[in-house]
Amino acid sequence: MVNYLILSISILLAVVGQLLMKKGMMAFGAFPVSKLLQNIIPMFMNPYVFFGFASFGLSSIFWLVVLSRLPLSLVYPMVSVAYVLVAFASMIFFREQISLIRWAGILVIVFGVFLISRS
Secondary structure (H helix, E strand, C coil): CHHHHHHHHHHHHHHHHHHHHHHHHHCCCCCCHHHHHHHHHHHHHCHHHHHHHHHHHHHHHHHHHHHHHCCHHHHHHHCCHHHHHHHHHHHHHCCCCCCHHHHHHHHHHHHHHHHHHCC
16 A cells, blocks of 8 residues: 555655646746757756756655556556546646547546556
């Protein structure tokens, strides 16, 4: 049970990290890849981006603990729950529209995670 709690913490921290990084990058708008190097320092100076990376890094540390305890073939598919959580959070926090085909994909992911968790 503790192993799945650690897995859940890893997933939630990854989701929070993604949401924070998205929030921070909204301040920059879209820019070409060729401008990435000139924007790298300002990006990390943005507190949302900085703490997003910190959250994602902390998620990676918990993930290492998970990898030491559970089979990769079981836990890696479970990470796809993050896709579902990010989709819902993006809809709530960023007012993103989720199309019917995306909802169908989300349902497939949820069903797949359910099947794997039963094994």
